[in-house]
Amino acid sequence: MxxxxxxxxxxxxxxxxxxxxxxxxxxxxxxxxxxDLSPVATAAFGRALTITALMAVNMKQETDKITxxxxxxxxxxxxxxxxxxxxxxxxxxCNKIVDLPLKNGKLDVGGAxxxxxxxxxxxxxxxxxxYIGRAPxxxxxxxxxxxxxxxxxxxTNTAVNLGVLVDCNGVKSSGGYIVTPMPDATEEDLFILENxxxxxxxxxxxxxxxxxxxxxxxxxxxxxxxxIIEENIMPLYECDCSKEKIEKGLMVLGKKELxxxxxxxxxxxxxxxxxxxxxxxxxxxxxxxLENIK
Ligand SMILES: [Zn+2]
Numbered sequence: 001m002x003x004x005x006x007x008x009x010x011x012x013x014x015x016x017x018x019x020x021x022x023x024x025x026x027x028x029x030x031x032x033x034x035x036d037l038s039p040v041a042t043a044a045f046g047r048a049l050t051i052t053a054l055m056a057v058n059m060k061q062e063t064d065k066i067t068x069x070x071x072x073x074x075x076x077x078x079x080x081x082x083x084x085x086x087x088x089x090x091x092x093x094c095n096k097i098v099d100l101p102l103k104n105g106k107l108d109v110g111g112a113x114x115x116x117x118x119x120x121x122x123x124x125x126x127x128x129x130x131y132i133g134r135a136p137x138x139x140x141x142x143x144x145x146x147x148x149x150x151x152x153x154x155x156t157n158t159a160v161n162l163g164v165l166v167d168c169n170g171v172k173s174s175g176g177y178i179v180t181p182m183p184d185a186t187e188e189d190l191f192i193l194e195n196x197x198x199x200x201x202x203x204x205x206x207x208x209x210x211x212x213x214x215x216x217x218x219x220x221x222x223x224x225x226x227x228i229i230e231e232n233i234m235p236l237y238e239c240d241c242s243k244e245k246i247e248k249g250l251m252v253l254g255k256k257e258l259x260x261x262x263x264x265x266x267x268x269x270x271x272x273x274x275x276x277x278x279x280x281x282x283x284x285x286x287x288x289x290l291e292n293i294k
Pocket of ligand 1: 239240274276
């Protein structure tokens, strides 16, 4: 399938409402294949990847990083995703093979994620300490949980919609949007917007009908003059691990732990959580790592 993944920043109502809209179909399919995710795990992870990508493009600098952790104590366990502002994303789901019965004919994302817990947003934007935002989960459906997070942590009345259409053969479509009224939005703007969003078709359907992100924004707002601020942002699912990075991780274990490994094992194998790449270290390589610990 041709890669149509995009994020577009737009303004509607003459600049009184901001819209960030994403098509993440290819990146969520890549994540599904990388981790061999079940359909419900794909839907949950895909929604979480999409909201992380949308938040990542709102960061200012290239070196900024965002980490999202969602843990609702459901069968999926924790979902962890990190991204830079490119945005390049990577992440994992603790229990990727979870399969639950459909709920009202749909994948039971809320049931799989659970709602007895929190979502954490950690932004490293080059300050001394990272910004950490936290909000209790509302339903585990993810879009609703993030809308509640934006309301409580960032004091914005943001509409969030995330959708992933997936079956046993893979991801059919995936995307999301964040609609945020600016301070000068009128009561009427909000009233119209709220009703239009309520009545809009599910986003994953609009995407699978091959509607463009601009068309979707026009549909959502009813504004024919939606203005594009930035387009052609291409989100990617990609891991940046390397043997050197894993080696640094081994050094953190400390001399004693490493010496024990060398004494008891012929070689060690580690797997990157984010992409399942396997790394093998021989006894000799481990000894070299040990020597480099000061
Ligand atoms: Zn990796």
